[in-house]
Amino acid sequence: MKTTLLLFFTFISFGLSAQTTHNLGWANDGSSNNQSITIEQGDIIIWTWGSGTHNLRATSGTESFDSGYFTGSGNTFTHIFNQVGSTDYVCDPHASNMNGTVTVTSTAGCLDENASNYDATATEQSFDDYGNPACIYA
Numbered sequence: 350m351k352t353t354l355l356l357f358f359t360f361i362s363f364g365l366s367a368q369t370t371h372n373l374g375w376a377n378d379g380s381s382n383n384q385s386i387t388i389e390q391g392d393i394i395i396w397t398w399g400s401g402t403h404n405l406r407a408t409s410g411t412e413s414f415d416s417g418y419f420t421g422s423g424n425t426f427t428h429i430f431n432q433v434g435s436t437d438y439v440c441d442p443h444a445s446n447m448n449g450t451v452t453v454t455s456t457a458g459c460l461d462e463n464a465s466n467y468d469a470t471a472t473e474q475s476f477d478d479y480g481n482p483a484c485i486y487a
Contacts, residue, residue: 368392368429375426377401377443384449389456390433391476398424403440403447410436411453431476459484 368391375381376399388394396405398419405416405426411434416426430436430453440447459471471484 370395372397373449374399375403375405375440375447377403377440377446379446381440381447381449382445385452386449387452387454388430390453391429391431391456392453393427393429394451395425395427398422398426401443403443405438406441408437408439410434410450412436412451414438429476 369389370393371386371388373381373384373386373394373396375396378399381399386394396416398421400422402418402420404418405414407414411432412428412430414426414428419426430451433453433455435450435452437450438448459468468484471486473485475483475485477483
């Protein structure tokens with residue numbers, strides 16, 4: 350019985366903190382020009398490189414990241430977006446043809462009175478390195 354309850358609560362916990370993974374291409378073929386995506390707080394984006402040498406670097410906004418340079422098809426860079434707002438990004442050698450914006454919207458959480466995990470004593474909602482929500486108390 351204890352094992353069954355443990356498994357039940359484990360599955361519920363994963364369901365409450367589910368984030369979405371978004372896959373984007375990152376190539377100098379015109380498909381990465383002016384990329385635009387709107388995601389929820391805690392979501393993950395994985396960019397997959399096309400041929401050539403590229404990087405992926407935030408240039409302004411709420412998030413900061415820099416992939417460094419990779420050469421060749423199939424390399425990936427992953428980032429979890431925890432801050433609400435917009436972030437612009439580029440490939441430095443191909444900035445006019447490889448650029449975009451990620452817009453992050455707020456998810457219901459401990460500050461939302463209609464959410465299942467609402468907590469009136471919380472002062473802020475944050476996300477850990479894995480995109481899982483956490484309430485912060487003053």
